[in-house]
Every structure is written in C-alpha cells, then in structure tokens.
Amino acid sequence: MRITPELKNKVIEIVDEFCFNHKKFQESPEEFCCQQHNDGLILYTINSHQIINDTTKIAVRQLYRSRAIDQKVRALARLIQQKANINCYASELINPLLNFFCKLINQCIQEDSSLEDLINQELPKEINSIRRDLIKKREFGFPYHMLGLTQGIILSDSISIELSQDNDLSDSNKKHYEFDRHLSFNAFIKIKIKEKISPKLGLDRAKKINSFVANFINFDCHFINHKETPFSPCIASNAKIRNTYDFYLVFNHRNERSKSDTLRFLYNKADGENYWKNLLDCLCNDEYQKDSEVILSLMTLASDFSKKRRVIDIIVNSINWYSDAFVEDNKESQIVKCVTAIESLVNYGENTNSEKSQDSKLIDMIEATLNNTSEEVIENTINDINKLIESYRDKKVVLSKHNSYSGVTENFRLRVGKLYNEKDRASFESKAQEIYKARSQIVHGSGLTESLSFCPLKFCRETIYNAICYFYSFGLKRDDYKNKLPIYLEKIK
Structure with a gap:
C-alpha cells in the first residue's frame, strides 16, 4: 500500500499528541490525571513491555491516551481500512494501530531516525501484518434443535447442516445450555465465508446468513404443511418458543368455572422426519429440478456479499419478517410484521419520471x-x-x-x-x-x-x-x- 501524504500527516499528528501527553505526565502526573478527569476523559495507558519483545530497547515504557488520541486513531483506522481495502470493521484496526504507535515511537528514539522515513518503512509492514493476522477464511457453526433430522444436508457450497457430536460441549457447559431451554441442540448450520475476512465482520455476516437459512427452512415447511398451526423443524438456540399448551379460566355468575385451552402440535418428531425427507428428495431428485435450482440459488446468493442491494436481499428481508410474525403472539403486531414482509417485496421506493x-x-x-x-x-x-x-x-x-x-x-x-x-x-x-x-x-x-x-x-x-x-x-x-x-x-x- 502506498503511504499518501494524508496518511502520513495523520500518523505524525497522533505521534505528536502522544509526545505531548507524555511530556505533560512527566512534568506533573497529578496535574495531568486531574486534567484528564476534569475533561471527562478516561486515562488509558499502553505498556510497551507487553508489545516490544526486547525490553532492553524500550525507551518510552508507557504511552498515555486521551479522547483526542482515540478520535484520531479511529479516523486513521477508517482511512487505512478504505485505502488498503481491508475486509474488516475499522474498529478492529484500533488496537493493532495503538501497538504500532508504541513500537514506532520507541524505534524513532532508539534509532535516532527521521519520523517520516520510519513511517514510510514501518507502516506498510504493519498494514501487511494486520492483513496477514486478521484477514482469513472463516467458518462458523450455529447450534439448533432440528426435529427429526437423521443426517447432514448440503444446501450450497458454503452452507450445510451437520449433526452434532458428543464432544461439541463439555458436560458442565451442556448443563448451562439446557438450563433455560426446552430442547437441546442436535445439529449445526455451518456457514463458510467465501472471502478472507476479519473475525467480527465474518461473524456478523455468518449470523445474517444463518438466520436466513433457518427462517427459510421454517418458511418452506410452513408452506408445504397444510395444518392450521404448522410446525417449525428448525429451532435456534435463541429462538422465541411458542408454548405448546396454554389455557385460561372462565367464571360464571355462580362462581363456577370452566377451562378453555389451546394445544399446538409444534414439536412432532414424525412430521419433522417427513419434512427433512421431502427436502432431501427435492435437492437430489431430478423430478424436482426446478425447485432444487431455486433453493440452491437462494442459498448461494444469500451467502454472497454485495455492496449493492439485489433482488435476493428483498426476499431475505421478507422471509425474516415473516419468521418474526410467525412467533408473534400479539395479533396486531403479527399483522404489522406480515404487511412489512409483503411490502418488502412490492414497494421499492422507486422514483417516478x-x-x-x-x-x-x-x-x-x-x-x-x-x-x-x-x-x-x-x-x-x-x-x-x-x-x-x-x-x-x-x-x-x-x-x-x-x-x-x-x-x-x-x-x-x-x-x-x-x-x-x-x-x-x-x-x-x-x-x-x-x-x-x-x-x-x-x-x-x-x-x-x-x-x-x-x-x-x-x-x-x-x-x-x-x-x-x-x-x-x-x-x-x-x-x-x-x-x-x-x-x-x-x-x-
């Protein structure tokens, strides 16, 4: 990456700010800390011995951060992320950059080198190091209870459903997991991010893909299941569960009471087995080639990131809203969410000519x-x-x-x-x-x-x-x- 004058000037400004803070602290630590406190600033320090391996080369053992420094480092992180086209959140570059400034300042003092020359030499190395350590291909697995699932299913090159293993969680962690859940997990939706990406950005994208995959499976099951209350075969670890049974009492003028109840058959294992069998037939049987192509296209495109909003994105949005509506007990909220789901498909905010x-x-x-x-x-x-x-x-x-x-x-x-x-x-x-x-x-x-x-x-x-x-x-x-x-x-x- 070429070090532009804008980039170099921002680095120099931050170094000057660190030097100013260091000087003020050396002159009067109490006055400096008091000023930080009065300005509503929190005093953070960067300890060089944790960053620089050779402790004999440490000249400045501690750097002092302020709100001004944090703002400038955030601005520098955004600029580097854009200019170097690093596939991450700008916030993920802040800690590596703070460590870089600690090393840069110590190196500048020890080698008695020009700051500008050091920036030209060291900043490209640091950016390459960040890219090498931070940006990687990543895979994520999200736990589910999948009713009646007996085998894994491949939905696309980057999305699959895999059965859980006995060693996925320790016994103690499994107890914590099952403490406030009706059902334990028996499968994972596995998401492969196709491009090299940072941990946080990769996780956020994987969560969105995972949410759509689960919502689509439930939507598909609801559509082909003609019962009055269709069941959801794919229950996420954080899903809002609709209670199987509910009731209320009715009292008459003699204080006699009767019971009115509701029973939902949401967790029928046999129905789940039938659904997964039908899904596998659809994906593998030439008789359902068109349906298979549509599902594959939905899964493939939903897992491909695009800066421009596409048709697939409005479908994803619509299915997600429908899934929210399905678990909504309030009838009025359910109607609002259903209309929002449909509106995603037919109202595009287009301009008239x-x-x-x-x-x-x-x-x-x-x-x-x-x-x-x-x-x-x-x-x-x-x-x-x-x-x-x-x-x-x-x-x-x-x-x-x-x-x-x-x-x-x-x-x-x-x-x-x-x-x-x-x-x-x-x-x-x-x-x-x-x-x-x-x-x-x-x-x-x-x-x-x-x-x-x-x-x-x-x-x-x-x-x-x-x-x-x-x-x-x-x-x-x-x-x-x-x-x-x-x-x-x-x-x-």
Missing part, C-alpha cells in the same frame, strides 16, 4: 429565455414557464394527497395481485387491501376494529412463495429492481 421531466422542461425554458434577446420570445416563454409552474404545483398537490395513502395502498394491492394467477387475482387484491388497511389502523393508533377475514400468516407465506417464483425468473442477482421490477410485474398476465 414525471417530476423529473417537468423539472427538465422548466430548466430548458429558462435556458432558452436567458439565451434569447427577443422581447416577444422572452414574454411568451415567461408565460409558458408560469403555466408549467402552475400545472406542476397542482400536480404535486394531487400527487401528495394520492400518495399519502391511496397511492401506496393501490400499489400494494395491485402488485400483490400480480403475484397470483388471473383467476384468483381479485380475491387476493381484496385481501391485500384489507390487511394494509388493518395495518394502517394499527400503526396510526386506532387499533384493529375487527378481525381479518383470513389468516395473515397464510396469506403472507403464499405471497412470498409466489414472489420467489416470479423474482427467480426476473433474476435474483439483479440490482436494478427499483425501476425494472415494477415494469416486470405490470407485464404479468
């Missing part, structure tokens, strides 16, 4: 007026500009009123309807309008005045399933969906 064209017309007219000296042309153009401004103003008023509620609702209704076949479209458009209206009542404080005429969870997962089928044909990798996907949906017959 009509306003842009109005603006460009206005600019063209003004430029024509400024470039023309004829009074008659100028007068006519000014009249045209005034008319355009008035029509533009009127149109904005209409658009603002329309888009405030009805425009967004209409988009939602029509686009959801397009995800269903023509025969069922009117029915599902009606459901879309009903659930969106209910959501608006809830979020604006009115509350739900009457129950929906259908199950929001079932409607949500059917919509997501249909969206996956259509979006797969559109292209899961595409990042131009904000403008192109609405047009694609409009063309669906």
